[in-house]
Amino acid sequence: MPSKSSARLAALTVAAVCAASAVTLASPAHAESVRIHDIQGDTRISPYAGQQVTDVTGIVTGIRTYGSSRGFWIQDPNPDADPATSEGVFVFTGSTPQGVAVGDAVTVSGTVTEFVPGGTASGNQSLTEITRPTVTVVSRGNPVPAATRIDARSVPAAYTPAGDPAANGSVNALPLRPDRYALDLYESLEGMNVQVSDARVVGATDPYTELWVTVKPWENRTLRGGTVYGSYDDRNTGRLQIQSLGRAADFPDANVGDTLAGTTAGPLDFNQFGGYTLVAGELGTLKSKDQRRESTRRQHTGELAIATYNVENLDPSDGTFAAHADAIVRHLRSPDIVSLEEIQDNNGSTDDGTVAADETVAGLIDAIEAAGGPRYDWRSVDPADKADGGEPGGNIRQVFLFDPERVSFTDRAGGDATTAVGVAKVRGKAALTHSPGRIDPTSHAFENSRKPLAGEFVFRGRTVIVIANHFASKGGDQSLTSQYQPPSRGSETQRHLQAKAVHDFTAKVLKTQKNADVVVLGDINDFEFSTTTKILEGRDTLWSAVKSLPRSERYSYVYQGNSQVLDQILISPSIRRGGTFSYDSVHINAEFHDQISDHDPQILRFRP
Missing domain, CATH: 2.40.50.140 (Nucleic acid-binding proteins)
Structure with missing residues (x-):
């Protein structure tokens, strides 16, 4: 009426x-x-x-x-x-x-x-x-239909059915089975008023005022409250994106491990960047876990400490130099060698032909020294303009920082943007023909992508070859909530080629010197269980040291509420079999809403 x-x-x-x-x-x-x-x-x-x-x-x-x-x-x-x-x-x-x-x-x-x-x-x-x-x-003024509760009991353990082969793997025409598959349950609630209660945050608030929660508190839980993505077959069914119908200014600044206490309720939407999303008209109250940024231990005198850190498009105009310096000095304890990814040229995204990055690197080195760290030296190879992908005009590349009080760099001239580094034998030991040098820079494998940077270091009289990488991104892959199941991961094709090139180069080093110490590290842009990593490892050529950690600690990045490995450090048999290495994924960014990079740095310590 x-x-x-x-x-x-x-x-x-x-x-x-x-x-x-x-x-x-x-x-x-x-x-x-x-x-x-x-x-x-x-x-x-x-x-x-x-x-x-x-x-x-x-x-x-x-x-x-x-x-x-x-x-x-x-x-x-x-x-x-x-x-x-x-x-x-x-x-x-x-x-x-x-x-x-x-x-x-x-x-x-x-x-x-x-x-x-x-x-x-x-x-x-x-x-x-x-x-x-x-x-x-x-x-007017009618009661809103009661929200359907989404919780650990209602969401099935299986993520999605396999797609129909007759429809190119699409699930669109398959009858929904909400009692059996999580995505079917969410689809059966599309557009309806739903609610979650006391949901733990597994993806920090991002710049678009959205976060991720889980309704399954113990599903692949990390020690810090996230949800580990450890297999293509285990996609964490309890994850759900949260947005709000309220003002952006009222949206909570949440970190992984926090809780949206009480009831969060609203219509269940579907969008491009998060799949099924609860768009809240009623938002729970943020209960903070007071999550702290981790710090690793300092290396012992006889240990060589090597880290990889993606600093996310760093250029001189950024206001994050002091924060990155603090991360390196206080949280990483000033490693002997730091492989930096995403160092941009001296004017950042301005596209005017500039490729040099000396001002960018100098700004970071000065900030590290001001923070109480060592006066690092550095080596890199400038890319050709607009040839390495990334932000247009930025000319991102990898850079080695090293502490000259602890490590020396073996310089061999001749490395440039297009000259391939090779392997030679010098006094019975493997040596780089150019140091620093780039691996296969003209290969199709690295087209519009970063070229691996190889450098030769000496620590306490022992040579260590380090190869810094930033493989092709996952851009263009189908989402976990794709209509095609399993989703296509087309970006893997280029990473597989890149992994083979780096593996084959490492194999040449080890063929020249069986017990050579080789460290391959960087933003691999793929998981430790992926085919990319398996190709990179090969048969006893390399081994991803992140696998030395318990499964609940294997992550360097959080995407759509999944804590996952993208950054890796791989080691040669001499380092692994020596039994003296330690590995740490230092969680200072990926779990936090106020991150200075979207990646957590990784660090390896060993006695060459």
Whole structure:
């Protein structure tokens, strides 16, 4: 029954918010109207996709007034008996909705559309919407349908079914089985009002005011409260992205291990960058774990300490030099050698042909000394302009920092952007033909990507060859929530070629000197269990030392709530079999909302 206030407004027409939508206040919907669960159906694609629907009834549960996908959600308060059919749907208005409020009973007429965030080429699942809507408000102030609880008990252990081979691996046409697969459960709740309670944060708040929680507190838990991604077959079903319908300024600054205490509730959306996302109209209260940044131990006198650290597009205009210096001095304890990734040229992203990075490196070295660290020396090879990928104009590259009081660098001239380093035998020992030098810089494997940087060091009379890497990124891979299952990881193709090139170079070193100490490290952009790593390791050529850590501590990066390995240090047999090495993934960035880089540094200590 319409309220008295809504009856007085029954004839009022509200101006259209854009050419594609209009809102009116009028009489109730017709009994024969299509219901929301009919539109959603029991697969991922609506049986009404592309068709006009009339007088679809529902209660407004949330309104989005920001971003490029503005509109509101409605939910049928009278569900059917089929758990596979959602009772909620998003009404896309294109601009800020006018004339509707949460709690309004409405009827909506429009076109059912399957919107694919990121476009069809992304492989993403689609979001069922009603577009070009005409909206009629029937009554105001109705109770919002109770939120469906998402918790450890309701979310299945299996992530998703395998895709249909006849549909190129797509799951779109498969009947939903929400009692068996996590993604099917989430799809069966698409557009509905859902809630999580006392959910632990497993992905820190990012610049886009979103974070990740888990509803399964013990699912592959890290010691610090995250969720480890340790296998392609174990994708952590309890993860869920959280956004808010409120002001960005009110969104909590959360770190991994914190808790959103109480209830977080709102419509369940699907977007390009997070998949299924709870868009909260009610946001829990942040309960801080007071997570602290880790510090590793200092190396002993006879130990050589080598670290890898991705400093995320560092250039002279950045205000993070002091923070990076503090990370290296206080948290890494001033390693003897530091491989830096993503050092940009002297004017950063300005694209004017500049490739030198001496000002960038000098700024960091000065900051390290000011923080109480050693006066590092450095070596690198400038790339050819715009040949190494990364931020356009930035000319990122790897750089070696080293403490000349502890380590000496063996300089051999001739290394440049396009000259390949080789392996020679000098007095019965393996030696680099150029130091520093680049491995296969003209190879197709490193096209538009960083070339590995090789350098020869001497520590207490023992030669150590270090190879710094920054492999091709995962850009373009299909997401874990892709409609194609298992998702395609097309970016691996280039990393496999890169891994083989570095493996083969290392194998040449070891063929020349069987007991050579070789350390291969950097941002490998792939997991310790990946084929990339297996190719890099080969048969007893290298071994990823991160695997010496307990599984709950193997991560250097957090993506979509998954704590995972991207940065690695691999060692030759002489180092591994010596039994004197120690490894640490030093968690100072990836778990924190105020990170200065998105990567955690890794450090290896051993006695050559």
